[in-house]
Amino acid sequence: MVIMLKQKGILLVAMIAIIMLSASFAAVLLGATSAPEEKSVARTEAAIAFTIIGPTFTSNKYSDILSAGEEISYSVSLGASSIYSLSQLDIVWKLETDWNTSVNVTGATLIWYYNYEATRDITVTVTQKTNSTNTSSEVIALQIIADLDGDGLPDLWERRYFSTTASSDGTTDYDGDGWTDMEEFKNGTDPTVKNPKPGFLETYSWLVALLAIIVVVVVLMVFIIMPRMKMEREADEKKKIAAAVEVEKSLLGLDELEDTPKK
Numbered sequence: 001m002v003i004m005l006k007q008k009g010i011l012l013v014a015m016i017a018i019i020m021l022s023a024s025f026a027a028v029l030l031g032a033t034s035a036p037e038e039k040s041v042a043r044t045e046a047a048i049a050f051t052i053i054g055p056t057f058t059s060n061k062y063s064d065i066l067s068a069g070e071e072i073s074y075s076v077s078l079g080a081s082s083i084y085s086l087s088q089l090d091i092v093w094k095l096e097t098d099w100n101t102s103v104n105v106t107g108a109t110l111i112w113y114y115n116y117e118a119t120r121d122i123t124v125t126v127t128q129k130t131n132s133t134n135t136s137s138e139v140i141a142l143q144i145i146a147d148l149d150g151d152g153l154p155d156l157w158e159r160r161y162f163s164t165t166a167s168s169d170g171t172t173d174y175d176g177d178g179w180t181d182m183e184e185f186k187n188g189t190d191p192t193v194k195n196p197k198p199g200f201l202e203t204y205s206w207l208v209a210l211l212a213i214i215v216v217v218v219v220l221m222v223f224i225i226m227p228r229m230k231m232e233r234e235a236d237e238k239k240k241i242a243a244a245v246e247v248e249k250s251l252l253g254l255d256e257l258e259d260t261p262k263k
């Protein structure tokens, strides 16, 4: 019984070892990598001007589609016939940020960027400093797209390394190291710095992991489980022989009793 419990314990340990190795093997197969830290790189598109004639806007663009991480610039300008100068006006840009909180930015020009896919509104309000009732607002409706150029690479990642989304797509190899920019993104490597070509271990990591599992199982079988099983068999055989001897002895004892002449 003790031996059987020990054997079960060994089998349990072997099972856990196999499960753990299988999990790491699966991780290798799935190519688990940590996502690269992303940050924005500024890129200014053409400024959009709001014209004030009196504190009233005129504009031909109140909505915009942006690429994630793309820097935008909007400005308020005065029309030729404006009766005001910019210094006579308060200009406030009310923003919805990436985190959906509200921020006010003042000044004639707004420079901003969004990193995450969303729809966001920017409301610009112009007010005459000496007469707060003389005020006017407009809303710019923005749609931010994570991969506006549709090349499979997040635009934020492209800007981080190339400052533009135009120089790269999934098939290009910016640093010419044999890894495509798509592979570098998935691997979390810097696509502007040459990396070593994949070696045997990287190319055949699944095979190495599989062989490691087989070796562990064989070692457990040959050096631990099989000797235990042999010991158990031998112990059983000894018990059987001892029992047979006892039976034989008892039979012999009966014969002797039966052969003894009755007085």
Ligand SMILES: [Ca+2]
Residues within 6 Å of the ligand: 146, 147, 148, 149, 150, 151, 152, 153, 154, 155, 158, 165
């Ligand atoms: Ca892209």
Ligand SMILES: [Ca+2]
Residues within 6 Å of the ligand: 173, 174, 175, 176, 177, 178, 179, 180, 181, 184, 191
């Ligand atoms: Ca490369």
